[in-house]
Amino acid sequence: MVHLAVVIGRINPVIRFRVIQVDQFPEQAEKAGVKSTPTLVVDPLPPHAGNLPSHHLVFYLWQAANGEP
Amino acid sequence: MVHQLRLAHMMNALAGLKRRIAHITVPLSIAITAPSLHHPQLLATRELLDAVLGGQEELITPAYRTDPTLDGVRVQVKREGRAGPVSFWGTPSGYELEGLVLALESLQDPFEVHPALTPAESELLSQISRPLNADLYVAPT
Numbered sequence: 713m714v715h716l717a718v719v720i721g722r723i724n725p726v727i728r729f730r731v732i733q734v735d736q737f738p739e740q741a742e743k744a745g746v747k748s749t750p751t752l753v754v755d756p757l758p759p760h761a762g763n764l765p766s767h768h769l770v771f772y773l774w775q776a777a778n779g780e781p
Numbered sequence: 782m783v784h785q786l787r788l789a790h791m792m793n794a795l796a797g798l799k800r801r802i803a804h805i806t807v808p809l810s811i812a813i814t815a816p817s818l819h820h821p822q823l824l825a826t827r828e829l830l831d832a833v834l835g836g837q838e839e840l841i842t843p844a845y846r847t848d849p850t851l852d853g854v855r856v857q858v859k860r861e862g863r864a865g866p867v868s869f870w871g872t873p874s875g876y877e878l879e880g881l882v883l884a885l886e887s888l889q890d891p892f893e894v895h896p897a898l899t900p901a902e903s904e905l906l907s908q909i910s911r912p913l914n915a916d917l918y919v920a921p922t
Contacts, residue, residue, distance in 0.1 A: 713917055714867075714876060714877060714880035714883075714917065714919065715879075715883060715894075717867050717880075717915070717917055718867050718880060718884050718887050718894075719887070719894055719897065719898060720898070721865065721866025721867050721887070722866070722887040722892055723903055723907065724907055724909055725866045726909060726910065726911065726912045726913060727906070727909060727912075727913045728866045728867070728868075728912070728913070728914050728915070729866060729867045729868070729915045729916075729917055730867075730868050730869075730870055730915070730916050730917070731867060731868070731869045731870065731873070731877060731917050731919055732871065732916055732917065732918050732919070733869075733870060733873075733877070733919060733920070733921060734918050734919065735871070735920065735921050736822060736853050736854070736870070736871035736872065737852065737853055737871060739852075740852075740870075741918050746918045749918055749919050749920040750917060750919050750920075751917075751918040752915060752916070752917050752918075753917075754913065754914070766899075766902055767902055770902045770905050770906055771905070773909065774905050774906070774908065774909060776913060776915075777909040777910075777913050
């Protein structure tokens with residue numbers, strides 16, 4: 713998914729990703745409700761755990777951008 | 782035997798990343814910010830970057846600075862002072878190191894990647910106009 717994040721960020725730079733290592737930022741991960749990896753957190757959507765294929769990831773981001781839960 | 786195989790695999794992976802770095806032709810920088818210059822994550826990050834950049838530092842310049850308000854290392858690739866859209870929190874080891882190299886490659890033209898997104902996926906992404914911050918939590922690999 714890091715690969716996809718880079719590709720997506722290149723296509724549309726208003727979408728910015730932070731790739732966060734849970735072992736080095738455990739408090740941050742706990743606060744975000746992360747229970748497994750990979751987990752994607754994009755407000756206002758609930759966290760999504762597990763890998764997302766490109767079409768799901770793109771739609772997830774589109775939903776987040778349009779404020780749709 | 783397993784340890785030797787793993788080591789060989791790691792060396793091969795590193796050699797592959799170094800070859801990709803060697804194909805970058807525009808000046809880029811990697812901003813590494815840590816709570817202190819002696820922070821373990823900074824030291825580990827420096828070691829990784831020394832290994833993968835080896836000899837390319839004139840074109841791809843690591844820049845280290847401190848910010849005591851941080852709780853860990855942040856790594857950001859830049860071109861002409863402008864940050865790329867992906868930043869890395871923590872030492873980017875394993876698959877994340879490959880992600881860092883890809884982030885560097887994405888700052889130059891042309892940028893071709895496989896697999897790429899479909900035209901429909903690219904079109905949907907292009908419709909997003911408001912800034913979106915996405916946090917991807919990953920485990921060390």
